[in-house]
Amino acid sequence: xxxxxxxxxxxxxxxxxxxxxxxxxxxxxxxxxxxxxxxxxxxxxxxxxxxxxxxxxxxxxxxxxxxxxxxxxxxxxxxxxxxxxxxxxxxxxxxxxxxxxxxxxxxxxxxxxxxxxxxxxxxxxxxxxxxxxxxxxxxxxxxxxxxxxxxxxxxxxxxxxxxxxxxxxxxxxxxxxxxxxxxxxxxxxxxxxxxxxxxxxxxxxxxxxxxxxxxxxxxxxxxxxxxxxxxxxxxxxxxxxxxxxxxxxxxxxxxxxxxxxxxxxxxxxxxxxxxxxxxxxx
Amino acid sequence: xxxxxxxxxxxxxxxxxxxxxxxxxxxxxxxxxxxxxxxxxxxxxxxxxxxxxxxxxxxxxxxxxxxxxxxxxxxxxxxxxxxxxxxxxxxxxxxxxxxxxxxxxxxxxxxxxxxxxxxxxxxxxxxxxxxxxxxxxxxxxxxxxxxxxxxxxxxxxxxxxxxxxxxxxxxxxxxxxxxxxxxxxxxxxxxxxxxxxxxxxxxxxxxxxxxxxxxxxxxxxxxxxxxxxxxxxxxxxxxxxxxxxxxxxxxxxxxxxxxxxxxxxxxxxxxxxxxxxxxxxxxxxxxxxxxxxxxxxxxxxxxxxxxxxxxxxxxxxxxxxxxxx
Numbered sequence: 001x002x003x004x005x006x007x008x009x010x011x012x013x014x015x016x017x018x019x020x021x022x023x024x025x026x027x028x029x030x031x032x033x034x035x036x037x038x039x040x041x042x043x044x045x046x047x048x049x050x051x052x053x054x055x056x057x058x059x060x061x062x063x064x065x066x067x068x069x070x071x072x073x074x075x076x077x078x079x080x081x082x083x084x085x086x087x088x089x090x091x092x093x094x095x096x097x098x099x100x101x102x103x104x105x106x107x108x109x110x111x112x113x114x115x116x117x118x119x120x121x122x123x124x125x126x127x128x129x130x131x132x133x134x135x136x137x138x139x140x141x142x143x144x145x146x147x148x149x150x151x152x153x154x155x156x157x158x159x160x161x162x163x164x165x166x167x168x169x170x171x172x173x174x175x176x177x178x179x180x181x182x183x184x185x186x187x188x189x190x191x192x193x194x195x196x197x198x199x200x201x202x203x204x205x206x207x208x209x210x211x212x213x214x215x216x217x218x219x220x221x222x223x224x225x226x227x228x229x230x231x232x233x234x235x236x237x238x239x240x241x242x243x244x245x246x247x248x249x250x251x252x253x254x255x256x257x258x259x260x261x262x263x264x265x266x267x268x269x270x271x272x273x274x275x276x277x278x279x280x281x282x
Numbered sequence: 283x284x285x286x287x288x289x290x291x292x293x294x295x296x297x298x299x300x301x302x303x304x305x306x307x308x309x310x311x312x313x314x315x316x317x318x319x320x321x322x323x324x325x326x327x328x329x330x331x332x333x334x335x336x337x338x339x340x341x342x343x344x345x346x347x348x349x350x351x352x353x354x355x356x357x358x359x360x361x362x363x364x365x366x367x368x369x370x371x372x373x374x375x376x377x378x379x380x381x382x383x384x385x386x387x388x389x390x391x392x393x394x395x396x397x398x399x400x401x402x403x404x405x406x407x408x409x410x411x412x413x414x415x416x417x418x419x420x421x422x423x424x425x426x427x428x429x430x431x432x433x434x435x436x437x438x439x440x441x442x443x444x445x446x447x448x449x450x451x452x453x454x455x456x457x458x459x460x461x462x463x464x465x466x467x468x469x470x471x472x473x474x475x476x477x478x479x480x481x482x483x484x485x486x487x488x489x490x491x492x493x494x495x496x497x498x499x500x501x502x503x504x505x506x507x508x509x510x511x512x513x514x515x516x517x518x519x520x521x522x523x524x525x526x527x528x529x530x531x532x533x534x535x536x537x538x539x540x541x542x543x544x545x546x547x548x549x550x551x552x553x554x555x556x557x558x559x560x561x562x563x564x565x566x567x568x569x570x571x572x573x574x575x576x577x578x579x580x581x582x583x584x585x586x587x588x589x590x591x592x593x594x595x596x597x598x599x600x601x602x603x604x605x606x607x
Binding site: 009013017026033034045048094099101103104105106107108109119121123125128129130131133134150152153155158184188212213215216219230234237249253257265269271277 | 387404405419431547
């Protein structure tokens with residue numbers, strides 16, 4: 001009796017591990033294929049497209065890639081400017097707005113908060129046509145600003161920051177700063193922002209990744225090659241000029257994944273904790 | 283009295299500190315939204331078009347869009363791709379949640395599994411779409427080679443020209459990039475449940491299966507419905523994957539709402555007015571579906587609360603009777 005329970009336990013434990021290992025491999029397999037094939041020649045890939053080990057054609061693949069329109073450095077720089085700018089803007093001004101909602105008593109405070117809750121889920125793609133026409137009229141297409149400035153109004157982040165402030169900011173501190181003669185804006189920058197650091201870090205990671213991966217708006221706004229972001233650069237690999245250059249397509253894809261991999265595996269613990277935290281705010 | 287004057291004098295900073303948010307929202311969200319609504323009623327089409335007029339029949343664009351077979355198909359595709367991706371997504375996430383939160387058996391290496399399972403979620407969707415396009419290549423491609431080696435198929439499959447395989451791969455990518463996220467959210471939900479509930483159930487001799495279905499699952503209802511709503515809102519807007527995987531093809535099988543809107547406005551036809559009308563219809567659908575789901579969510583909660591209150595009253599009555607006796 002005891003034995004049979006133990007065997008059935010062992011079996012179910014084995015199933016758990018087998019499934020978990022299978023799912024982990026399922027996450028890794030496409031990227032492993034990608035990295036390995038990036039080092040293999042088109043001929044090798046056509047002979048056998050599953051290469052589990054690296055080959056020695058990385059340089060020749062790079063030469064083919066570089067000789068065409070794909071330019072990872074330009075994409076990297078533009079994506080960096082947009083993601084960094086948008087992240088700083090979103091984190092700073094969301095904190096400021098959240099502070100306005102928590103630290104001060106004003107007449108429109110509750111209506112304003114209700115409004116933020118109402119637009120929390122408003123998807124930007126719904127008004128993309130009007131946005132594009134507006135930018136077209138003020139000659140802001142092929143400009144990085146329309147991809148950065150809108151991040152200043154990030155309702156979901158304001159909501160998150162407000163919850164954080166309500167839980168962590170002792171209003172006494174603000175009062176004593178006032179008694180010491182600190183101006184309101186100075187108090188926010190010097191006393192409140194440092195308290196918000198953990199929340200800001202979590203939100204910054206996600207905003208950065210989301211902006212880095214953004215595709216729709218850059219695709220409609222940026223038509224000049226020197227303004228392309230990383231995802232737009234990637235979409236060039238889909239074109240006919242790379243039709244038979246499998247090795248370089250894999251290499252181009254690898255170059256866009258590599259920075260994300262580095263960031264992810266360095267910060268994985270914080271990122272996963274951030275996803276969990278985001279769920280609990282509900 | 284002094285306190286009151288103090289709060290009044292600082293109130294203006296509430297307004298001042300909200301100005302950047304409000305201005306940005308007005309300029310970059312509200313104005314474009316109203317402008318999109320307006321364009322939907324006009325004849326705005328083509329590049330550099332300046333003579334914009336509201337149509338004599340303002341709803342003409344809406345009529346044309348609603349009767350457009352491609353639009354109808356894109357609506358169907360969007361829902362289809364979302365449902366086929368979401369069902370395995372939530373099921374697998376629940377299963378993994380049950381395993382990773384099992385109190386009798388701690389899965390070793392859990393942290394590493396979570397890191398790997400969540401990983402696809404942060405990789406650029408554009409990259410993933412093109413990577414899968416290449417992996418599912420025909421007649422030679424890693425997936426075809428793998429399936430042939432395993433003996434699952436006799437000859438290479440052309441995933442890119444069959445409706446069901448093309449849509450299936452898009453759904454699979456959606457599932458594969460999101461089930462890890464759902465799992466993390468659900469695990470956080472389980473960890474938020476009061477542990478004494480589980481302890482009490484264990485003392486009463488409940489099996490892990492009973493605990494999961496009778497305690498964990500009912501307590502997760504709010505989070506599951508929240509996942510459902512956010513996934514649906516995201517699913518209605520899916521663009522990067524279908525756009526880059528097969529450009530909406532084959533035969534419009536992966537044409538989603540947003541790919542349709544993009545094609546109307548930006549791929550040579552410049553029908554901004556019809557694209558706007560289509561956006562507004564999509565928006566309306568999102569609002570209605572979310573409202574329906576929130577209604578269900580709230581009603582379920584209200585039903586539970588009423589039930590609890592009823593039981594509470596009954597308990598009090600019983601207690602009162604016992605006291606009297």
